[in-house]
Amino acid sequence: MVRAGRCIGCGGCVAQSEAGAAVMRFDAYGQLKPSGSRAWNRNAGSIVGKTCPFSSDAVDEDELASALFPDAPAHDPATGRHVTAYVGHVIEGDYRQQGSSGGLASWMASELLRSGRVDAVAHVHACEDPGASGRLFEYRLSRTEAEVRAGAGSRYYPVEMSGVLRTMLGEPGRYAIVGIPCFVKAVQLMRRCHPRLRERIACTIGLFCGHMKSARFAESLAWQMGVDAREVQRIDFRKKHPDRPANWYHAAIALKNGETRGHDWWPLVDGDWGAGFFMDSACNSCDDVMAETADVSFGDAWVEPYASSWQGHNVVVVRTPDLDALLREASDAGRIELTPVDAAFVAATQAAGLRQRREGLAFRLARCSDPPRKRVQPDAPAPTPQRRRIYALRASISRWSHRMFRIARALRIRTIYLLWARAALTIYHAFAYRRGRLGALVNRLGLG
Ligand SMILES: Cc1cc2nc3c(=O)[nH]c(=O)nc-3n(C[C@H](O)[C@H](O)[C@H](O)COP(=O)(O)OP(=O)(O)OC[C@H]3O[C@@H](n4cnc5c(N)ncnc54)[C@H](O)[C@@H]3O)c2cc1C
Structure with a gap:
């Protein structure tokens, strides 16, 4: 998978290996890939075949979703199976201000903890000491609402799940996990093979995804702000500003010496998301924009009037009646704002991503000498x-x-x-x- 350029670096294969047999490491391009002993490489095939999200032998998103969401009757080619869909944002607290879009992903993670549905949430935090770890962000388990809130924001930066998945395999409890579509698919594939994960992962929260970037994107941002990447303590890829529409991304960097820098994405040489700078090659063979195997998925409402409102709006695709009831209750109580929408509305918010992952994928597969098995022909x-x-x-x-x-x-x-x-x-x-x-x-x- 790595040699074929189809490994996204989720860490699933490493999590299922004996401790110490393999690790996730940055490659020369700043992408996380598994690295193990010869023996591990020889034997990894049996793990990878069934649980790697890009394996042609693995069950696809449609089959996974029909087994996972029997109560979600509506199937749409863009959103996948779902019970309901909404556009909205959080009203209570500062979730919306801290979040990338409407703050609903962090709110949902907190609500799962608050309501006792889960004991911990696996999601992405900034590393305290990037110099020591060599990484700016990592997956971590949050056990309190404050910890969940501290992890808000979208990280266009490689992260991997091997550590949190190992904890889930080793420590009894009920867990939720937040991830981009291929990561959630990897989790669902692993839940099929490992009864402990099936039992312990009580909820999956998906993020819509256009593509994943390498760590070099963060370095390039630093270069273009006139600083050395080694001086960076923290990056906020999408800092909200009242004088900028939500789709006018602004990156903010905090340096180790306490200084801060900021730059809009658009004037950067690689700030046009659609041009595909630093995209992981695995994303070229992905056909899932909306995390179709997640219990609930969140994205940005990239249509007017929402796209130009600076505070940010989510689109939400709900795939279980239980989570739909939780959202409706909170909406009725005035804690969050939700307006029901149909699948066509959600698809319109992701028109560019869907073109790249459907029509574009068909074109790329046709040019491939050994195309992977996808839902797109x-x-x-x-x-x-x-x-x-x-x-x-x-x-x-x-x-x-x-x-x-x-x-x-x-x-x-x-x-x-x-x-x-x-x-x-x-x-x-x-x-x-x-x-x-x-x-x-x-x-x-x-x-x-
Ligand atoms: C690589 C990437 C590409 C994306 N592409 C699109 C797109 O094309 N279209 C679209 O509509 N939306 C896309 N999103 C999702 C979008 O950026 C928001 O994350 C989503 O709308 C939820 O916003 P929020 O304000 O509700 O979340 P927040 O309240 O900001 O919470 C976000 C949650 O996601 C976790 N998180 C952040 N980064 C990652 C990561 N890399 N992997 C796993 N968990 C993470 C955080 O720890 C936090 O728990 C993308 C996100 C990522 C990470």
């Missing part, structure tokens, strides 16, 4: 020539951003990467939005 439906160019450009930017950054980092010459990235972005914008002089030329030649 190769080349169906065929994209227009313009869309084909965009998909190919995006894949190429992802691949080359890893390589160019590696060269610039090794030679300590930032401009190698920054000049390449600016040129790549200009070409991408010319084809995707017909922007600039190059865009006009693309338009005149009928290429855009």
Whole structure:
């Protein structure tokens, strides 16, 4: 899986190995990958086949969801099975202010603890000492509401679950886990194989996902703010500002010397999410945007009037009646705000992500000599020539951003990467939005 570029680095295979046989490590591109002894490598196949989220031999999202959510009658190709869907945000406390979107993911995690449904929540925190651990973020177990709240925010940074999954296997209790779609799928696949996980993981909270980035994205942000990545203590990838719409991302960096820096994403050479800079190659073969195997999933409401309101709104896809009752009760009590929406509304909020994961995936699978088994068939439906160019450009930017950054980092010459990235972005914008002089030329030649 690693050699084929289909390992997302979730850590599931390491969690299921004997202690010390394998670990999760950063590779040369700043992506977490498993690394183990020869014996482990020889034997890992039997674990990986059934529980790796990108394995062609593993059960797919549709089959998992139909077994997990028998009471969720509605199946939509974009949202998967669901009981209900909402757009909304938290009203009580400062969840909305601290959260990336409407704060409902952290609120839900807290509510599970508060109501006694779970004893601990596995989710992502900033590392206290990034210098020592070599990582800015990690999965950790929160056992109090305050701990859950401290982990709010979206981390576009590699994290892995081996540590928290080992704890769940070893320590009795009832757990919830928060994750992007492939991580939640890995958890559900492992629950099929390990009765202890099946019993102990009482709730899965999914985050919608466009793609996962390597650790180099955080380093690049630091470079472009004029600081050395080793000086960074903490990054907030999406700091909210009353004078910016929610979809106008602003990154804030806290340095070890106490200084802070901030920068909007858009003017950065790699700040256009759609261009695919530093995307993990596994994301090229993903077909799940909305965490279809999670009990409940949260995303950003990327449609108006919500997208431009600075405070942030969630879209929510609920797949169990129990969680739906919990949300409705809180809404009736005025603690959160929810408006029912249909699957088409939720799909519209993720139009770009769904294009990349469905039409774009079909195109990528058709160009693959040994395509993995996916729910999407190769080349169906065929994209227009313009869309084909965009998909190919995006894949190429992802691949080359890893390589160019590696060269610039090794030679300590930032401009190698920054000049390449600016040129790549200009070409991408010319084809995707017909922007600039190059865009006009693309338009005149009928290429855009
Ligand atoms: C890599 C990535 C890509 C995303 N892409 C999209 C997208 O394309 N479209 C979209 O609508 N939404 C996307 N999201 C989800 C979105 O950014 C918000 O996380 C979501 O809307 C919930 O917001 P909130 O305010 O309710 O959550 P918050 O209250 O901010 O809570 C977020 C919770 O998620 C946990 N968390 C943060 N990062 C990670 C991570 N990497 N892995 C596991 N858990 C994590 C936090 O610890 C916290 O518990 C993405 C998130 C990530 C991490």
